[in-house]
Amino acid sequence: MMRLFLMFAMLLSASVARADGSAVDQAEILRLGDMVQHIDGRHYGQSDTDSIVEAMRPPEDDADKWFVSVVVTRNCAACRKLKTDWKACPSLLALADPGDSKGSWAHYHEFYRDDQSQAWRFENIKFTGYPTILVQPPRSKAYGDPSTVVYQATYDGDPRALATDMAAAIRQYVAKVSDSVEGVGGPPPWLPAPKDDPDTSGRLIPPLVPDEVAIQVEFPWKAILTLVTAGFSIPAVIGLVVWLLVFIRARRKDADKPLLLDDGTFQRLLDALEQFQASAEPKKTATRRKRSTTTKS
């Protein structure tokens, strides 16, 4: 056991020694201080001090870019033609620019099918010919699973047709997933402020518009007097019934008890009774209904 432990300790120390050697020049890191050196083959050594602060920042996020991958083989004339056509076709460059990774709408990659360092990426893909063009959604998942193959095709020599087909597939895919992907399309998760509000002062002062309409009916004194003095009369009875209905409804409302009819239906019932009352007696009945309003402070 001891021997095993010693052996492991030796292995560990060897590893540390390897890492602790001169693998990284720490002194140079300290000498350089805060520095971002962009080696891009074009601007090396030309940066001035004014641009240093800007240069210290990382570039803009590009996780929302789509992916266009072109899978080619060696000694493939069609592959060479596609690469040439791509650089010359504005429609294809509008989708992905191989020469300008920052300005390109989509991330562009060119993979060699026999490159063992990349072959594992395409284990799930069936190739029918080369070059093969694949389009995938952004890694931000704004349009669903970024591994989804949105478009796959081989090249028939027509760059504009290829660009048109790719764009059509992207549009079709976006239309499909927009309904199902959270946060894409559809209504916002809150009620936004109105775009055109004719009475904007309403946000600053208390509302004066009645927000509740209560139906009040005067006590039917005339109906009672009619019944007492003239005997049975349909309009007088209707007047009493209307008052009774409104009274009972108001009591139930005050007691938070369930109502048999909603306000609209109840209003229509009262209107019908009132019409019947009016038709039964040409003269105006003793019962008068009026609307009063309450306001919220």
Place this chain on the structure above:
Amino acid sequence: MRCFLLVAALCGAAVAAESEQLAVDLPKEVRQWFFNPDGSCVQCSIGMCGVDQNVPAAATLLWDTEYGSRERGGSGPSRVARYCRQRGIRVYNVTGTATWDWMKWAVENGRGAAIGAGRRHFQTLVGHDPTTGTWYVCNNNSPGRIDAYSDAAFRRLHLASGQWVVVLDYPPHPARPKYVRWW
């Protein structure tokens, strides 16, 4: 034997994170190519980023190829700048306090970063989970596994080597494509 198992278990604190979810999603077999036998940790780390972003000139730094002669042994920022210029590799060579922002930017946008990690050592940052504050790093001394670090531990790790990171100026790799019936 028990002692060995104990140490192995402690080393096992290195979490075998699901590599496909990380910014650098290389399979273990490919990461093994970048094992560091001779103090070439900077080139191993950059090479791993190179293969992940499909940049052959960076991926083949350790070997003699048509992209250039092998680059072996220790490095500093100036040597990296030199061989990247020679090979036409576009990189951001960042030292100092901005390295934290650059590391976050790289992994959030699907890229790896070759970073100072450990005393005089370089490793590959392969992912970051901001919700748990976990950083995922592949050490070229043990490229078969992915090590997980808390924010504090990762800070110590990075500062131990000096603040220097190298990020390749190329697009990130696409996710491994698969067929999904979306139409």
